[in-house]
Amino acid sequence: AQSVTQLGSHVSVSEGALVLLRCNYSSSVPPYLFWYVQYPNQGLQLLLKYTTGATLVKGINGFEAEFKKSETSFHLTKPSAHMSDAAEYFCAVSDRDSGTYKYIFGTGTRLKVLA
Amino acid sequence: ETGVTQTPRHLVMGMTNKKSLKCEQHLGHNAMYWYKQSAKKPLELMFVYSLEERVENNSVPSRFSPECPNSSHLFLHLHTLQPEDSALYLCASSQALVAEQFFGPGTRLTVL
Numbered sequence: 001a002q003s004v005t006q007l008g009s010h011v012s013v014s015e016g017a018l019v020l021l022r023c024n025y026s027s028s029v030p031p032y033l034f035w036y037v038q039y040p041n042q043g044l045q046l047l048l049k050y051t052t053g054a055t056l057v058k059g060i061n062g063f064e065a066e067f068k069k070s071e072t073s074f075h076l077t078k079p080s081a082h083m084s085d086a087a088e089y090f091c092a093v094s095d096r097d098s099g100t101y102k103y104i105f106g107t108g109t110r111l112k113v114l115a
Numbered sequence: 116e117t118g119v120t121q122t123p124r125h126l127v128m129g130m131t132n133k134k135s136l137k138c139e140q141h142l143g144h145n146a147m148y149w150y151k152q153s154a155k156k157p158l159e160l161m162f163v164y165s166l167e168e169r170v171e172n173n174s175v176p177s178r179f180s181p182e183c184p185n186s187s188h189l190f191l192h193l194h195t196l197q198p199e200d201s202a203l204y205l206c207a208s209s210q211a212l213v214a215e216q217f218f219g220p221g222t223r224l225t226v227l
Contacts, residue, residue, distance in 0.1 A: 032213055043119070043205050043218030090158065094213040101212040107157045 002027050004093050006106035014114045019063075019078040021109050023091030026072060033074040034092040035065055038108075044090060050074065061085070086113045117141055121206050121219035128196065129227050136191040136222050138206030146212050147189040149181060150205040152221070158205075164189060165212055196226045 007022040025031060032051050036044040048059025055067040061084075065076045074091060088110045094103040119140045128134050140147060149161040163171035164183040178200075180192040189206055203223050207216040 034215055036218075041220075041223075043207070043220050044216075045218070046215045049215050096213055103160070103213065103216070105158045 002031075002093060002095060002097075002102045002104055004091055004104050004106040006089075006091050006109050008109055009107065010110050010112065012112040012114060013081045015083055016080050019076070019081045019085065019111065021076040021089050021091075021111065023065075023074045023076065023106060024072055025074060025091075025093045027093055027095045027097075029095045029097045031093045031095045033065075033067060034094070035059065035063070035074075035076050036090045036092060036105075037061075038088045038090065040087075047076070047089075081111075081113045083113050083115065086111055119206060119208055119217050119219035121204075121222050123222060124220065125223045125225075127225045127227065128193070130196060130198075132196075133192070133194040135193065136204055136206075136224075138189040138191075138219055140187055140189075140206075140208035140217070142208055142210075142217060144208040144210050144217070145186060146209045147183060147186075148207040148209075148216065149189065149191050150207065151202050152205055153202040162191075163212070170212070193224075196224075198226050200224065201226045 003026045005024045034049045035047040037047050038044045047063050048057045050057045050067045058064045063078045088108045090108045091106040122137045146165045151159040161175045162181040167183050182190040203221045205221045206219045209216045
């Protein structure tokens with residue numbers, strides 16, 4: 001069955017430090033993978049996506065993620081955290097298996113950036 | 116207007132009221148979604164419409180009734196809600212069912 005696991009519901013980093021948010025998935029067919037960000041009192045906004053092709057995907061605001069099929073992972077990174085990165089981040093996976101589509105969100109990781 | 120809009124942004128209603136949430140997408144997408152987001156709970160998919168046909172209904176109580184009159188508009192009709200229905204209700208749209216979704220800002224619903 002398709003699933004998404006985000007390790008760590010809360011992550012704290014210092015301003016300027018590396019951001020690493022973890023996402024593992026399971027899917028019986030090649031998946032599409034997404035990262036979204038949600039700022040307080042707003043909807044979710046797409047950060048980046050992987051569909052096919054290059055496994056290292058660059059997104060907005062300096063974020064990137066790498067699709068690792070052997071590890072069934074799609075971790076989100078940013079070299080240097082900024083105070084404005086404080087938000088909740090959601091990993092999502094979608095696929096179409098035997099004509100049935102599924103789109104599942106992870107439970108989210110709240111990122112706190114310390115001055 | 117651009118993207119996905121939702122009205123109202125905030126709604127307070129009593130348990131016996133009837134109200135509707137409105138969502139409009141200006142992106143030319145074919146699929147639309149309703150999600151419920153409660154504090155400390157995962158995002159819950161409620162309904163999915165593709166080309167104006169409902170393709171998914173995730174065991175949502177009948178006090179929530181969706182309507183999709185055309186590919187640009189989606190409504191969520193509410194009646195006799197419970198306090199536990201208080202949440203942020205998000206609408207989203209996508210070009211295809213497996214593609215990235217574009218979200219509106221949400222309606223913050225409080226049921227008294």
